[in-house]
Amino acid sequence: MKKLAIIIKPGMFEKVKNVLTEAGIHGLNYREIRGFGRQRGHKEVYRGTIMQVDCLPKIQVDVVVHDEALEKILDLVVTAVRTGQVGDGKIFVTDIQDAVRIRTGERGDAAL
């Protein structure tokens, strides 16, 4: 099992959710985060005072997938949200050791 931490622009969440659902994912969660990458932040101006805002709002979608589905899902997500501009986001992939479905006690891949 692999965990994907998909960091995207706030407006892209629906697209990601849709392609993940089409790919057969049964569950995910997301949170609103702030941060910066190469895009850095943006300029805001209040009454002539210029302010550099470094950390922009982003959405992080966390989803755990079967090993064999990984490449296909990465492909689907990247295609769905890529605009070609800096600030499109990143996906971090990590190994998941185990999983438990609390209702039935199933373990590992069966619990996803």
Add this chain to the structure above:
Amino acid sequence: MNGADTGYIIICAAMVMVMTPALALFYGGLVRSRNVLSTTMHSYACLGLITVLWALVGYTLAFGDDVGGIIGNFAYIFLRGVEGTAAPAAEQLPHTVFMGFQCMFAVLTVALVSGAYAERIRFSAMLLFSGLWLIFVYAPMAHWVWGGGWMAKLGAVDFAGGAVVHMASGAAALACAKALGPRLSLEEGIVPNNLPLTLLGGGLLWFGWFGFNAGSALAAGALAGQALMTTHLATACGILGWMLVEWKRTGKPTTLGVVSGALAGLVAITPAAGFVGLLSAMVIGFAGGIFCYGGVLLKSKFGYDDALDVVGIHGVGGTWGALATGLFAVASVNEVNGLFFGNPYQLWAQFVSVAGTWIFVFVASRVLLYIVDAAVGLRVTPDAEFTGLDLSEHNERGYTL
């Protein structure tokens, strides 16, 4: 007494009253979310405290019989003799209506100062300072200009409060910003918590300002109509002036810039509203927008933390408006000619009133702040400041989303 004038001024008084809650919205949106209620509270507290103090002593000090050009006597102390008579200053109005109309100006002026000390003042200090300031600064200022005091005798004119309301609140704001020192967390960048609130407040201020300026004619006639339209045109031009310099300097026009430019235009035309022609009003408003944009940049140059730009907008705009009255006033509108219409003395009189207002109000405010600091302490503790005044001073939160 006259029914039409009385009805008109009653409505104008209500419109000026609305300006204080409007100011609460305007200021409330500009601070950080942890101070939105305390900033709003500063205006609402003035509606309570200043109204009562005005009725008991403020009115008589401002509009009682002149004592040496300095202050009014105690003829109307505790509103003695006010009920059931005509106003000596405006025979067409019941005395109660004139007193009430002036009361709304006093409340608003004291509330305007709160923009300077927002986000760090102790609430008890704010109340004490506001009460003292009404009696020892506002009442004499109103007397000097409108109550037959030395500025009036000098020939300086101020239609609706360029000196009494705007320069005075600006000079007091400068004193407050210097006495309190800057907010502790300036380096985190102060981003307004709710600009739509500020924009709504600004629009309501504009509405109320028609009562403020046109109502200052004190009668429902041609002069009120003149003031209505000088006010509206100057405000429109204030928007354009601010937008223009902002677009050039930082690349994009902003909504906060537009509402600030409107306010700058309103402030600038206030002393001139019933003395100048309509085209002059447009010039005054446009220049007001540009000057006040420069005004709000002063604080970073000189290092005082006037949190919500009372000095930059009301101080600078009021000063420009008072001087502009000495330039653009024309007797065909209202008895007085300015420099451009052949009367250089008027500009001199306006200049003296500007210098007198700044010096008196700044010095007197510093003295009052010193007393208040010694009595109750001006600033909240650093811990309370980081927590926010909403919780530390009022046990409330503005947003629980």
